[in-house]
Amino acid sequence: MVTAGCGSQDDAATSGQTGRSTATLASLDPQPIADNPAATLPVTVTGADGVAVTITDTSRIVTADQYGTLTETVYALGLGKNLVGRDTASGFPAVASVPDITPGGHSLSAEAILNLRPTVFLTDTTIGPRAVQEQLRAAGVPVVFFDPTRTLAGVPGQIQAVADTLGVPAAGAELSRRTADQIAAATAMAPTDGAKPKIAFLYMRGTAITMMAGPGSGADSLIEALGGVDAGTEAGLTQKFQPITSEAMVASAPDVFLMMSNGLDSIGGLDGLAKIPGVAQTPAGRNQRVVDMQDSVLLSFGPRTGDVLAALATALYTPSAQ
Known part of the structure; x- marks a missing residue:
């Protein structure tokens, strides 16, 4: 499911989209694989x-x-x-x-x-x-x-x-299989033709904490599965998360920003994001192109990972209704 906003430009790299798209799950609660399975202990x-x-x-x-x-x-x-x-x-x-x-x-x-x-x-x-x-x-x-x-x-x-x-190893094996199948299905949603979108994951908690993700952050793994290129890694960042500088932001040149919803809201939404150094000079900044998702699920990498990827792929690649 996805709710989308509309920006002012029409040259975004992903399906002509602009503005903010919020990826959401059908249910915020994980689906239990069993009902209180009996544990074999010790x-x-x-x-x-x-x-x-x-x-x-x-x-x-x-x-x-x-x-x-x-x-x-x-x-x-x-x-x-x-x-x-x-x-x-x-x-x-x-x-x-x-x-x-x-x-x-x-x-x-x-x-x-x-x-x-x-x-x-x-x-x-x-x-x-x-x-x-x-x-x-x-x-x-x-x-x-x-x-x-x-x-x-x-x-x-x-x-x-x-x-x-x-x-509960049997429940674990069943849950592992279900999760792996869901991840594979979601990964298959990414287009295989055309240029891969360059995506930058931004972590923000107000204007005091503004970070861009690099290699090993976990966000790079999500971005790759979504058929994208991690902009932070591509720009030469060497840490999992590094403070945003104008130079690094411009060098990363992302087509899309991936963010936690509360983080985006903490800086004043799209208007506040435009004030972060270097953002306005990037393709994503010019198009105000942001995909965001609830903080507690975006980087959880647990049993809901397949659902998270599917929601992100929908937000990233599905043209919003105008």
Whole structure:
């Protein structure tokens, strides 16, 4: 589904589109693959930090990572009723009543987590401080670290790793297959003829934080799957996210900006975006061409990834009704 705006130019690189197109999902909640599958426990797994952890109880699960991936995966496995704590990035309606353990953004509080009496804590290195995660371990909570890398290729494996940790490998295999099939179908939506659109992912939180994504950000993986070229990488950026400069923006010369909806709104929408250094001198800036999507789903790289890609492809390539 897509809602689109109209700009003033008619030379955009993607289907003649201009203005803002908001990609939306039919449902913001992941679709569980099962209804509270029975766990086979105990399970011993080796986390991404190399530490072997034994899980004997999954009745009280707490999840925390920068993108909300782990919460989404637990819910899609059918274990949403077992979630007793989650991160701020996990913004879908079904977990709105689950306590947010990172209300300040990305900082963990050992006391807040321990008060939830977790039987297992799923996390990665995108969130911290690490001392809190180690403090939880010292208190006897099984803490499992997962791979923090976010790529399309890694989605099925990440799902299976979470499922194996929680003692539901069969549900994990089924969810991995469904997700991989959805990703393949969405990827096939990208046109194979004509020039590939150059797309720049911009991360913004007001005018104080304005970043462009580069290699390894996760956005580059989405852009490639959408049949585009990552403008930040093409322009020579070397970091996952770098502060926007006029020179870098002009050099990247994107046809389309990809953004989180709240980020775009935080700078005043299209009018505010035009004031960011270098934006007005790019094809995307001249056409006010932006594709945006809800913050909590755009870079989650979880079981809804195929749906995310399909919605983005529709927003990117389908001409808006005039």
